[in-house]
Amino acid sequence: MSAPVVFIDGDQGTTGLQIHERLRNRTDITLSTLPAAERKDARRRAEAINACDIAILCLPDAAARDAVEAIVNPAVRVIDASSAHRIQPGWTYGFPEVTPGQATRIANAHRVSNPGCYPTGAIGLLRPLLQAGFIPDSYPVSIHAVSGYSGRGRAGVEEHEGKDAVNTSSFQVYGLGLAHKHTPEIQTHAGLAQRPLFIPAYGSYRQGIVLTVPLDLRLLASGVNGATLHACLARHYEDAAHVHVLPHHESEALTHLDPQALNGTNDMRLSVSSNAEHGQVLLSAVFDNLGKGASGAAVQNLDLMLARD
Structure with a gap:
């Protein structure tokens, strides 16, 4: 054959x-x-x-x-x-x-x-939690993400690496009209009832994404906390070869996120950080925009x- x-x-x-x-x-x-x-x-x-x-x-x-x-x-x-x-x-x-x-x-x-690259992280974090009922589909979701400049395609690579590359900005927030083409994809496949607020950016490095979704526990069901959300994600991805949930104690110990940590792989790493005193949780995803993205x-x-x- x-x-x-x-x-x-x-x-x-x-x-x-x-x-x-x-x-x-x-x-x-x-x-x-x-x-x-x-x-x-x-x-x-x-x-x-x-x-x-x-x-x-x-x-x-x-x-x-x-x-x-x-x-x-x-x-x-x-x-x-x-x-x-x-x-x-x-x-x-x-x-x-x-x-x-x-x-x-x-x-x-x-x-x-x-x-899409950004939706991979956003949906990967949100879909299991919405399916489980820990986040209501009406939650006012905000998503912030930073990608390497290769996320702009050849134009971005040429701007930073071409023979005429000079004075390129170290960081650019874009999509300020809040009409990024990935937003309907995120809403549809995450299972959200309303359009999320999505704020993307480019950094002055070649590839890699860090994406975060902040949550206010006061807007979630009673008893839901960082540990609850982490356990849900860990169960959902326990058999996944390419999506890994950082153990809870490691998630809580994080002090920074490196968007380039998984470059060259097809893997995505999810984590859940929380502050019980303030009732806030931060969901995060790190992956290669040219790999899993x-x-x-x-x-x-x-x-x-x-x-x-």
Whole structure:
């Protein structure tokens, strides 16, 4: 039996390059890409995507929609790394650990939408706690996250690492219009009844995310505290290979969070810090925006889909 053909459409961006790097030495698949001269040729792209077994789309949203529309071969399966289909009906959300059975659903799916980088952390923290009833779906959630500049794609890398890189800002908060495209994804897949407040930022380092969600215990059910929330997350992820909950005593002893701690991996580390005197809890997630936040997650989903085959 021949190896499944995996076509990467858009392998020159930050996510596509990382996926290619993770897959290029694999012998269980045949990796397919287009030469530079053919990447903007709609006919050749359509031929390539219809000739593969699994297509990984690393494209802008509009181009990703066009690529899906070009598929006429019913056997072609898709992993879309763009945000075009993350809340669209008919697409399986590619976060294997988010709910029981999600990995199986991904394995059997024809259309998988890779989660966004920031939503991976926010949903990873919030979804289990909402499902368990410890956080009401009406809670006024605020999310703060800082990503490495590679989160901006090639433009961010070029600005900081290119030959003309000078006087780049050490820290930039953005999305001040409170309309970031990841917010509906977070609301939908976390199970929130109302739109969360999401404040993203970029730091002057290449990759890695630290994301935090503050909670006021006065707005939660009576008796819920940091230990309760930590125990819920620990139970939810106890068998997960790539999402780890820091032990409670280590979480409470934290004095800082390093966004680069898990760079180069497909892992995410969650922690729960609390102050009983003030009735406040801080949920946090650390992971690589190019790993569990993008290319690593795509390869994890690919492996699930290949295992089905």
